[in-house]
Amino acid sequence: MTHNSHARRYEPRKVTPKEDRVATSAMIASLAAEGYDTEAAPFGNALVELAKTRPEIVGLSADLAKYTDLHIFANAMPDRFYQMGMAEQVLVSAAAGLAREGFIPFATTYAVFASRRAYDFIAMAIAEENLPVKIVCALPGLTTGYGPSHQATEDLAIFRGLPNMTIIDPCDAVDIRQMVPVLADHNGPVYSRLLRGKVPAVLNRYKPDYQFTLGKAQMIREGRDVLMITSGFMTMRALDAAERLAKDGVDVAVLHNPTIKPLDRETILAEARLGGRLVVTAENHTVVGGLGEAVATTLLTNGVTPTFRMIGLPDEFLEAGALPTLHDMYGISVDGIVRQIKGWV
Amino acid sequence: MNEQSHPAPASNVSLERRAWNIRRKALLMGEVQGQGYIGQALGIADVLAASYFHAMTHRPADPEWEGRDRFLLSIGHYAIALYAVLMEAGILPEEELETYGMDDSRMPMSGMASYTPGMEITGGSLGHGLGIAVGMAMGLKRKNSDAFVYNLMSDGELGEGSTWEAAMSASHHKLNNLICLVDFNDQQADGKSTEMLSAEPVVPKFEAFGWHAQRVNGNDLAAVVAAFDAARAVTDDRPRVIVFDTTMCKGVPFLEQRDITHFVRVEADEWSKALAVLEEGKPA
Numbered sequence: 181m182t183h184n185s186h187a188r189r190y191e192p193r194k195v196t197p198k199e200d201r202v203a204t205s206a207m208i209a210s211l212a213a214e215g216y217d218t219e220a221a222p223f224g225n226a227l228v229e230l231a232k233t234r235p236e237i238v239g240l241s242a243d244l245a246k247y248t249d250l251h252i253f254a255n256a257m258p259d260r261f262y263q264m265g266m267a268e269q270v271l272v273s274a275a276a277g278l279a280r281e282g283f284i285p286f287a288t289t290y291a292v293f294a295s296r297r298a299y300d301f302i303a304m305a306i307a308e309e310n311l312p313v314k315i316v317c318a319l320p321g322l323t324t325g326y327g328p329s330h331q332a333t334e335d336l337a338i339f340r341g342l343p344n345m346t347i348i349d350p351c352d353a354v355d356i357r358q359m360v361p362v363l364a365d366h367n368g369p370v371y372s373r374l375l376r377g378k379v380p381a382v383l384n385r386y387k388p389d390y391q392f393t394l395g396k397a398q399m400i401r402e403g404r405d406v407l408m409i410t411s412g413f414m415t416m417r418a419l420d421a422a423e424r425l426a427k428d429g430v431d432v433a434v435l436h437n438p439t440i441k442p443l444d445r446e447t448i449l450a451e452a453r454l455g456g457r458l459v460v461t462a463e464n465h466t467v468v469g470g471l472g473e474a475v476a477t478t479l480l481t482n483g484v485t486p487t488f489r490m491i492g493l494p495d496e497f498l499e500a501g502a503l504p505t506l507h508d509m510y511g512i513s514v515d516g517i518v519r520q521i522k523g524w525v
Numbered sequence: 526m527n528e529q530s531h532p533a534p535a536s537n538v539s540l541e542r543r544a545w546n547i548r549r550k551a552l553l554m555g556e557v558q559g560q561g562y563i564g565q566a567l568g569i570a571d572v573l574a575a576s577y578f579h580a581m582t583h584r585p586a587d588p589e590w591e592g593r594d595r596f597l598l599s600i601g602h603y604a605i606a607l608y609a610v611l612m613e614a615g616i617l618p619e620e621e622l623e624t625y626g627m628d629d630s631r632m633p634m635s636g637m638a639s640y641t642p643g644m645e646i647t648g649g650s651l652g653h654g655l656g657i658a659v660g661m662a663m664g665l666k667r668k669n670s671d672a673f674v675y676n677l678m679s680d681g682e683l684g685e686g687s688t689w690e691a692a693m694s695a696s697h698h699k700l701n702n703l704i705c706l707v708d709f710n711d712q713q714a715d716g717k718s719t720e721m722l723s724a725e726p727v728v729p730k731f732e733a734f735g736w737h738a739q740r741v742n743g744n745d746l747a748a749v750v751a752a753f754d755a756a757r758a759v760t761d762d763r764p765r766v767i768v769f770d771t772t773m774c775k776g777v778p779f780l781e782q783r784d785i786t787h788f789v790r791v792e793a794d795e796w797s798k799a800l801a802v803l804e805e806g807k808p809a
Contacts, residue, residue, distance in 0.1 A: 238667070262663065262698070269687035270656040270694045277660020280645075281668065285660075301687065304650045305657050309638055 202502035205325035212503070213380035213416060219353035222379050223316060224252030226360035227286060231257055237364060238278055240264050240287045242271040248288035248318045249376045268298040275313045276305035284312050284364055291317035291332030291373060299338060306369045307344045313370075314363050320349065320373035320412065321464030322493055322510065327500035333493050336440050337469025339371045346394070347440040348372035349411035349463070349471070353379040355438055358392035366394060373412060382416045383436065397444040399451070403433030406521060407457040407486075409448060411437050411471050414462040414491070414512060421517035430525055433457070440471055445478045452484050458524055459486045464512060467492040489524055491517060536578065540746050541808040543613060544574035548776050548803055550609035554625035554632075556796035561626070561634070564773035564780065564789040566606035568710050569677075571746050572769050573610040576675060576706070580753040585615040588643040592672060595661055597646050599654020599678040600708070604636035607644065616643040652685025654678050655705060659691050662700040662764075670702075673757070677706045681713035683724035689734070692764075696735025699762035704753075705736075707768045708743065712787050731766045743769025777802050 219225075231237040231253065240262040245251040254261035264271045268289055275285040294302065294317045306313045317332070324330045339345050346366060350356045356379060363370045383390040386400045400415065401422055408418045415436040422432035435451055437444060452459050459479070461472035472490035479485065493510050507513040511520055551566035577583070581594040598607050608625065611617040617631070624630035631641050635649040646657055658676040665672050682688055695703050709727065711718045719725060731738040737759045741748040749769065756765040774780035774789060777799045783789055791799065 264694060265697070267690040267694060269652075270659060270690040273653060273656025273687070273691065274660030274663060274694065277657040277662070278664045278667075279660075280657070281661055281664025283664055283667065300650055301653060301656065304647060305653055308647050 202505055204501055205503035211323060211375055211380065211413060213382070213413075216380035216382055216385070216416070218378040218380050219357065220378055221249040221252050221376065222353040222356040223360065223374055223376065224249035226357045227253045228256045230361050230364060231260065234284070234364060236282060237284050237286065238262065240271055240275055240285055242266055242268045242289045242293065244289050244318070247290070247376065248316065248374060250286070250288045253286075268293045269301050272298045272301045272313070272315065273305050276301075276309070276311055279306070279311035279313050284314070286314045286316055288316050288318070288374070290319045290330060291335045292319065292330055294371070295332055295335035295338045302369075302371075303342055307342050310344045310368050312367055315369070315371045316374050317372070318374045318376045322498060322506055322512065323375070323464070323503070325501050325503055325506060328497040331498055333466045333498060334469065335371075335373070336463075336465050336471070340441055340469060340474065344368055345441065346370045348438055349440050350375070350392070350438050351411070351413060351415040351436060352382040354381050354383045354390060355392050359438070362392060362394050375413065380416060382419065386419060392438065395439045395442055395444055397435050397437035397439075397447040399433065400436045401432070401434040403431040405430050405457060405525060406432040407435060407451055407454075407459045408432055408462055409435045409437055409459065409471070409475050410462045411440060412464045414464050417512065417514050417517055418462050420514045421521065424514065424518050425521060428522070430521065432521070437471065440474065443474050443478060445482075448475055448478055449482055449484055452479055452486055455486070457486065458489065460489045460491060460521060460524070462491040462512070462517060465492055466495055468495050489520070491520055538578075539808060540574050540578055540750065543578045544570045544746065545776075545803070545806070545808050546613050547573055547606065547609040549800065550612055550619070550622060551605050552796060552800050552803065553622055554605050554608065555791065556800075557623050558626040558634075559793060560788075560791070561605045562602045562788065563605065563791065564712070564787070565600075565603050565708070565710065566609060567775045567777060567780070568771040568773045569603060569606050569708050569743070570609070570775070571749055572677075572706060572708065572743050572771070573606060575746065575749045575753055577610050577614045579750050580757065581675065582672065583614070588616050592670070594672050595645050595674045597648070597654045597658050597661075597674065597676045598636050598644065599646075599648045599676055599682060600651065601635035601637070601647065601649025603677070604632065604634065604644070607636060608632045608641070611641070611643045617641070651679070651682045652687040654682075655688050655691035655695070658703055658705070659694050659698070659700060662695070662703040663698060665702055666700070673702050673704055675704050675706060677708065679713070680707060680709040680711060680718045680724060680727075681721070683707070683727065684722040692731065692734045692736065695764040700764045701759065701762050703764040704756050705764065705766040707766060708771055709768050710771045710773050712773055714787050727768050735763060737761070737763040737765045738768070739766070740768040740770065743771035744775050776806060
């Protein structure tokens with residue numbers, strides 16, 4: 181007897197003509213963002229810079245230093261880097277032990293492995309004891325075409341349920357570069373998503389004086405018709421979509437909310453209370469348990485009830501393929517955002 | 526004089542008497558709750574006596590002293606045993622014995638670092654201690670400390686994959702300041718450990734993972750002490766493990782003979798009976 185309830189896709193396929201082919205987006209690829217300048221490895225470089233004056237900072241990775249930009253730290257400060265091998269449970273447990281001895285460990289792997297594989301150890305060895313371990317993870321949400329094994333579509337939902345955990349979903353190189361010293365100064369555990377490689381610099385273009393602030397949402401673009409509340413690279417997508425929608429006479433505000441937990445309820449409520457605006461959350465994450473639901477809970481429990489919509493990934497295991505195709509398919513591309521918002525206003 | 530060579534606070538109380546005192550305190554705590562992991566506490570008492578009164582460097586008045594040897598209780602449900610030795614060592618006041626497991630007690634049924642002075646980690650989710658010990662041993666080396674990290678774990682925890690991630694990691698990173706203590710009582714929740722998921726042969730497994738490994742009778746104090754001495758005296762880079770074969774409920778024969786000893790059932794009138802039996806074997 182064979183289990184047969186899972187949808188299989190075994191039918192033969194037609195071969196796409198060469199000129200129309202789009203290759204699967206690799207795990208190590210930088211996130212494409214047309215029209216923005218990029219910075220190389222903002223996390224690794226910022227960590228090296230900080231560690232020069234902070235001897236208590238150490239780095240650990242589970243065979244993914246290169247793919248989390250931690251190799252820059254490892255190369256610059258080899259005696260402060262621990263290669264833990266392909267062993268995520270001891271990666272985070274050892275980070276907890278180092279934190280107990282007074283160090284500030286930055287531990288990196290992919291978001292799927294930290295959230296799914298190492299969860300109990302993060303919960304009990306780190307979060308329950310409120311230790312200052314910084315877990316920084318690449319491939320958040322839908323940022324690889326490798327399919328569900330590498331797509332961390334529910335990482336924020338998993339960690340939101342964990343007391344003591346601060347959760348960050350940075351937008352761009354500016355957020356990442358600026359957050360590193362802030363996370364080190366925070367006396368408690370942090371889970372942060374990471375964009376690696378050549379990372380677009382977005383926020384400083386719209387707001388030259390932008391400064392990442394833990395626990396604070398910031399208005400990046402004002403607008404009268406729609407209030408988008410966004411995190412991660414969806415802030416970039418929302419800003420691009422807002423430019424497009426402006427040409428059609430739809431004025432979109434973008435409130436960037438990189439701290440998923442603790443949520444900046446005050447700013448979110450104040451903006452949502454202004455009234456008359458459609459409120460739309462946009463996240464690179466399943467619509468279950470992420471930013472959208474966090475905002476919805478905040479609004480409803482405070483008696484603020486604007487028309488509310490969520491843009492995010494569906495409650496499904498997602499397909500493999502090229503990221504532009506997948507982002508379109510699941511509605512988190514600029515086109516997808518524009519299409520959805522036009523349907524709502 | 527090297528502080529490590531004569532670490533334990535000087536005392537004329539014999540280790541036998543220390544172990545006996547630990548057993549007695551554990552039984553008194555069990556009596557308070559009418560339950561508890563008393564089988565494990567009675568079984569591991571000799572190892573704990575040797576740890577706190579022979580092997581370890583520590584200052585009872587300052588349980589967070591930087592120079593102390595760290596003792597991690599990976600098996601959180603052995604807390605009753607650790608509370609007993611912490612009281613015996615003067616780290617916890619004996620007056621609090623009767624609060625064991627009560628609301629607002631500093632001594633919850635499963636050990637947690639935030640509740641109890643001298644409890645280094647929150648154990649209980651099994652298979653966590655050794656990985657944390659790896660990180661602490663790394664940290665101590667970074668600080669050029671001479672302190673050892675002891676991690677007390679159960680044979681059941683040998684079934685957790687994380688234990689072997691940590692074991693491989695400890696030898697890879699040459700953590701010769703890490704001493705793992707395995708209580709091999711061959712009992713876990715559903716029956717005999719070796720019949721649930723056998724970890725045997727344990728010593729060759731650890732050796733294959735790059736450890737210095739010993740196995741001794743954990744209820745033979747002279748053998749326990751010798752094993753601690755040998756583990757501390759190893760001069761190479763290997764982490765060290767001592768597997769202690771212990772007898773659940775050791776010291777109270779009528780409990781030793783009970784079939785299910787993971788969470789041994791003790792009737793209300795049996796606590797005083799157990800204490801009376803123990804009293805008969807009181808060492809000088």
